[in-house]
Amino acid sequence: MLTVNLLVIAGCIAMAVLTTDTDGNPDGVCISLAVILTIAALFNFKGIMQLEPNEAMVIMFFGKYKGTFTDTGYYWVNPFLTKKRLSMRARNLDSEPIKVNDKAGNPIMIGLMLVWKLKDTYKAMFEIDAQTVAQTGGNTSIGAAAVAGVMKAFENFVKIQSDAALRQVAGLYAYDDNGNETEALTLREGGDEINQQLEDKLNERLSMAGIEIVEARINYLAYAPEIAAVMLRRQQAEAIISAREKIVEGAVSMVKMALDKLSDEQVVELDDDKKAAMVSNLMVVLCADEPAQPVMNTGTLNH
Structure with a gap:
């Protein structure tokens, strides 16, 4: 032609x-x-x-x-x-972290990254308000500038809906279990399961616009600045307690093994007082933060 x-x-x-x-x-x-x-x-x-x-x-x-x-x-x-003209190519959205409240009510900062593309051109053009997709009439609507304007409008729509979906998912789970074993799934440890739920929520919201989510995942997660210091101290305390529990558990096992070994091999006969003193000394040595300073006893066992 x-x-x-x-x-x-x-x-x-x-x-x-x-x-x-x-x-x-x-x-x-x-x-x-x-x-x-x-x-x-x-x-x-x-x-x-x-x-x-x-x-x-x-x-x-x-x-x-x-x-x-x-x-x-x-x-x-x-x-x-x-x-x-519409572009069917995949596009990225790297959303800035937003402040939301988790299931426990703690303010957290959370962000996401997603890959999306147009799937249904009819819904994309006619299921969203004409002003939203920057609709223009005539042959001028097929130019590169017009295509960029329409796709930019879709990006804005995806961004708004992704923020809403992210707030919804973040409100369903706690940041972490806080020592509560009943929290089976948390934002920090949920991983792929949380990302899959986020992807499902986004597809539910964006299907009306003919948009398909290829991939969605949380790429930023932290406590909000106003409580970050307090939560850090709590996490440090929990880590110290957990470490102490392991140390005490190991020390008790070693003391019991030592007493049983001495008794089985009849190395020395110890009465209850001597056993108590030995247990006390071993527990101090094994559980101390600093290396124990040996003290030589120059007297008898009773002095």
């Missing part, structure tokens, strides 16, 4: 030149016909479109949806059709 239009325009120019008489006066009928054909050829240029891989062209005829082109190539369609 492009070749035909160019030939028509060239023929109109040739007609205007060749129909001029010897006095240089053009033929009025031929000139009028040439002008009409030139205008028609130029108008036909509006029907030419080209699609690249992972692009789609939504076609409307006086406001009525007629279909969507997705095949790559070079096409000519009715110039009276309105064409709107």
Whole structure:
């Protein structure tokens, strides 16, 4: 069709030149016909479109949806059709951390990263408010700037819905178990299960706009600054207590083993007082933060 239009325009120019008489006066009928054909050829240029891989062209005829082109190539369609180009390529969204309250009511900072793309062009164009998708009329809507504007509007829509979904998921779970074993799943340890729930919530919210979530995951998680110091001290205290429990458990096991070994091999006979003193000394040595300082007893066992 492009070749035909160019030939028509060239023929109109040739007609205007060749129909001029010897006095240089053009033929009025031929000139009028040439002008009409030139205008028609130029108008036909509006029907030419080209699609690249992972692009789609939504076609409307006086406001009525007629279909969507997705095949790559070079096409000519009715110039009276309105064409709107959409990108079907995957896009990233790296959301800034937002402050929310977890299940326990603690303020936390949480952020997400997701990969999304358009899946249903009809929903994308007609299920969202026209102002939201920056809808424009006529052939100007297929230009690169128009495509960027429409996709930017979709990005804003995805960002708002992702923040809402993130707040919803964060409110269902505690940041961590806080020593409470009944918390089977937490934001800090949930991992893939939390990410899957976030992806499901996003798909529920964005399916109305024909948008598909390829991947979604939490990429930032921390206590809010106003309670971070307090929570850090609590975590440090829990770590110290847990470590002490392990130390005491090991020390008791070693003391018992020592007493049993001495008794089984009859190395020495110890009464209850001697055993108590030995247990006390061993527990001090094994549980102390600093290395024990040995003291030599130069007297008898009883002094």
